[in-house]
Amino acid sequence: AETKIKELAKRIERHNRLYYEEDRPEITDQEYDQLMRELIELETRFPELASPDSPTQRVGGEPLPFFEKVVHKTPMLSLGNAFGEADIRDFDRRVRQAVGNQPVRYVAELKIDGLAVSLHYENGMFVRGATRGDGTTGEDITQNLKTIRSIPLKLTRPLTLEVRGEAYMPKAAFEKLNREREERGEPLFANPRNSAAGSLRQLDPKIAASRQLDTFIYSIGELQGETVESHSEGLELLESLGFKVNKERRVFDDIEELLAFIDSWTQKRPSLPYEIDGMVIKVDSYAQQEELGYTAKSPRWAIAYKFPA
Numbered sequence: 085a086e087t088k089i090k091e092l093a094k095r096i097e098r099h100n101r102l103y104y105e106e107d108r109p110e111i112t113d114q115e116y117d118q119l120m121r122e123l124i125e126l127e128t129r130f131p132e133l134a135s136p137d138s139p140t141q142r143v144g145g146e147p148l149p150f151f152e153k154v155v156h157k158t159p160m161l162s163l164g165n166a167f168g169e170a171d172i173r174d175f176d177r178r179v180r181q182a183v184g185n186q187p188v189r190y191v192a193e194l195k196i197d198g199l200a201v202s203l204h205y206e207n208g209m210f211v212r213g214a215t216r217g218d219g220t221t222g223e224d225i226t227q228n229l230k231t232i233r234s235i236p237l238k239l240t241r242p243l244t245l246e247v248r249g250e251a252y253m254p255k256a257a258f259e260k261l262n263r264e265r266e267e268r269g270e271p272l273f274a275n276p277r278n279s280a281a282g283s284l285r286q287l288d289p290k291i292a293a294s295r296q297l298d299t300f301i302y303s304i305g306e307l308q309g310e311t312v313e314s315h316s317e318g319l320e321l322l323e324s325l326g327f328k329v330n331k332e333r334r335v336f337d338d339i340e341e342l343l344a345f346i347d348s349w350t351q352k353r354p355s356l357p358y359e360i361d362g363m364v365i366k367v368d369s370y371a372q373q374e375e376l377g378y379t380a381k382s383p384r385w386a387i388a389y390k391f392p393a
């Protein structure tokens with residue numbers, strides 16, 4: 085049975101890759117569902133042979149009676165806001181003052197309009213995921229997060245770490261979901277952010293599994309034994325570990341070019357397949373981030389530029 089389970093899992097993973105990443109499935113949905121049913125049946129008969137990163141984890145198990153609480157090891161902070169160019173220049177001035185006029189490199193990233201989540205891995209295995217909650221205590225939504233295919237169940241290396249990012253619903257999935265709800269006479273979701281939040285707060289993971297949710301990971305927590313000097317390197321490491329990291333990020337040594345980049349995204353925003361509500365600008369150097377530190381609720385080394393509503 086063990087070889088059968090391993091072989092079935094491999095076949096299903098290959099079909100997942102063909103379907104989700106290369107968009108060229110080789111088998112019909114019915115054949116795929118048959119393979120999945122076989123694997124679920126074998127894992128039910130031999131639970132000790134079911135691996136935690138089995139593709140059956142993606143379909144969601146039994147509904148939970150309630151969500152456990154999770155106390156975040158380090159609080160999930162919010163970002164200070166900038167509403168215009170002047171605020172960004174003020175931020176830049178404050179940063180340069182605080183680091184004693186060393187050269188400063190920034191990373192500018194898209195600010196995805198979704199739900200902040202924290203993902204905890206032990207020896208490379210996804211063990212727990214939680215919502216931000218009030219920043220200190222969130223809800224354990226591990227079962228729901230396991231159904232999001234862009235969240236790796238097993239990293240490419242057996243590292244123990246925590247990462248944070250945004251879970252979101254692509255615009256197309258949001259529109260399709262609302263069309264289906266309209267046909268069923270159900271209330272519509274107001275926007276992709278609400279539908280992502282609503283989907284991840286369901287006690288029944290099969291609902292989250294049906295909602296085509298996705299993620300972009302944007303920060304890496306404490307990490308033993310790795311020497312990563314900057315945020316941009318951290319994002320490269322996250323990609324190499326198997327996380328989905330947004331590609332529309334760029335580093336800047338010059339604030340004028342950064343401002344032009346922000347302007348360009350203000351224009352290009354409608355063309356994105358997901359909603360963003362701004363940009364996030366971060367000091368790239370971890371050493372400088374340390375020097376800058378935090379206020380009671382936000383890092384001094386980052387700021388969120390909010391697009392005009």
Ligand SMILES: COc1nc2nc(N)nc(N)c2nc1C
Pocket residue numbers: 160161162163193194195196250302303364383386
């Ligand atoms: C460092 O803290 C953060 N970084 C972020 N980065 C991006 N791209 N998007 C966010 N929403 C975000 N939020 C926080 C609290």
